[in-house]
Amino acid sequence: DALLGCHRSYRSRPTHGIGKFKYLLPKEVPKKRKEKVQMKEISAGNEYQYGDVNIQMTSNDLCLVEHFAQYVHRLCNRLSIRVNESYAMPTRTNEVLFMEERGSKMQLDAVLTTHQRVIQIHGLSSTFAPILLEIIQSNQPEGVHLLMKQHTEADFKSRLKSRPELEELLAEMS
Amino acid sequence: SAAPPRPWRLFGAMCLLRLPRISQPLEKVEEEMAALMDQIELEKSHYSDHEMRKLEEEEQLKRKKESLYDEDEAHGKTVVMAQDLEEKWEQKFLKFKAASRITDADKSNDRTSLNRKLDSNLMLLVKQKIGDQELWLLPQVEWQPGETLRSTAERAMAVFLGDHIQAKVLGNAPYGIYKYKFPRAMRTENNVGAKVFFFKAFLQSSDLSQAELKADHLWVTRKELGDYLKSEYLKKVNRFLLD
Numbered sequence A: 001d002a003l004l005g006c007h008r009s010y011r012s013r014p015t016h017g018i019g020k021f022k023y024l025l026p027k028e029v030p031k032k033r034k035e036k037v038q039m040k041e042i043s044a045g046n047e048y049q050y051g052d053v054n055i056q057m058t059s060n061d062l063c064l065v066e067h068f069a070q071y072v073h074r075l076c077n078r079l080s081i082r083v084n085e086s087y088a089m090p091t092r093t094n095e096v097l098f099m100e101e102r103g104s105k106m107q108l109d110a111v112l113t114t115h116q117r118v119i120q121i122h123g124l125s126s127t128f129a130p131i132l133l134e135i136i137q138s139n140q141p142e143g144v145h146l147l148m149k150q151h152t153e154a155d156f157k158s159r160l161k162s163r164p165e166l167e168e169l170l171a172e173m174s
Numbered sequence B: 001s002a003a004p005p006r007p008w009r010l011f012g013a014m015c016l017l018r019l020p021r022i023s024q025p026l027e028k029v030e031e032e033m034a035a036l037m038d039q040i041e042l043e044k045s046h047y048s049d050h051e052m053r054k055l056e057e058e059e060q061l062k063r064k065k066e067s068l069y070d071e072d073e074a075h076g077k078t079v080v081m082a083q084d085l086e087e088k089w090e091q092k093f094l095k096f097k098a099a100s101r102i103t104d105a106d107k108s109n110d111r112t113s114l115n116r117k118l119d120s121n122l123m124l125l126v127k128q129k130i131g132d133q134e135l136w137l138l139p140q141v142e143w144q145p146g147e148t149l150r151s152t153a154e155r156a157m158a159v160f161l162g163d164h165i166q167a168k169v170l171g172n173a174p175y176g177i178y179k180y181k182f183p184r185a186m187r188t189e190n191n192v193g194a195k196v197f198f199f200k201a202f203l204q205s206s207d208l209s210q211a212e213l214k215a216d217h218l219w220v221t222r223k224e225l226g227d228y229l230k231s232e233y234l235k236k237v238n239r240f241l242l243d
Helices: A062-078 A129-138 A153-158 A164-173 B028-044 B049-067 B071-075 B082-095 B104-108 B149-161 B231-239
Strands: A049-059 A082-102 A104-125 A144-150 B008-018 B122-130 B133-137 B140-142 B167-169 B176-181 B193-203 B217-220
Touching: A049 A062, A062 A082, A062 A104, A062 A129, A062 A144, A104 A129, A129 A144, A129 B193, B008 B149, B049 B082, B122 B149, B140 B149, B149 B167, B149 B193, B176 B231
Parallel strands: B008 B193
Antiparallel strands: A049 A104, A049 A144, A082 A104, B008 B122, B008 B140, B122 B133, B122 B217, B167 B193, B176 B193
16 A cells, blocks of 8 residues: 555654755744835924925926936935935826817827926935035936925825725714 | 224125026937937837837738728728828928027127027126226125125126026025235235135026126136136136036
């Protein structure tokens, strides 16, 4: 009965647990459920330093704006300015309709997409900020809009989507 | 008790910059690299929707000519073919003419107009009388006690260009300093020399029609500064110019 006999290494056998390997792997922390994204504290700067500053770049040309965002990020790295986050806002699509009225009404469609990249910086000293702005402004490519402003809660909230059903249920409960 | 009068007179000068409007032309290496990358991308890319549509319609046309099918018409033939669309777009593109990079002011080398060198920074230089010499300088005005140096520089700008300029000064800190001593004949106890503090401002709009230009003025690039400024002054100014 070689087929039926199972040679399972039982605990008394010396070869018990020969195939185990999980004890060799690093310990994994049990995966928590997705927590609500908490807003990190926004530091308002003191008199000599700006707190969180957002540099927003918008353009219609995706490659241009991405390359420019990469350039600004690397510039900040080189100048040892701490970059908190570097993210992209969702793209907006605009449909442009031309109404030509030469005899027959023609409608030419054009689809334009607007892309936005945001880089968040911390710890910009007030003597250095104008120089940085000047560098970025003089290296701005054509067709890219630049906006530099302080980080606010509204900016953070604009990245999150609201869930109307959840809000309704919460309102019903309370 | 009044503070003892200082021997140095203070001036605030404004360096008004117009940022470049076009990007600078690529170098030869950059151009070759760009062409190479374009070609690689083209060869690696997939067909887009429009190109697929064009190919399908070409095949349909071919099949029609060879075997005179009329069944293909039942497959919902579009009224407008992709080829026609392309031709329409081509014609529209040919009608568009881009503005030239070299403007009229460049060709005539008219240094008083703002439409010059569109790909580099332009600075404002004014002719001022210092002592008994008429010199080309960045617009400067003497500091009056009780105002900040930045407002002195803004006043200097207003004196030479009128009140309605849309220029933006970014920080309160000066960018550079130039100090010189008066010639011996003019020196007194309290008046040894002068210190000029430089500030930078950026022109927001290139519309200067409202500006009243009182003195001779020039818009120059960094390389042309050497034609007008004295060497010591030029050295200090060059320190804070980015190009």
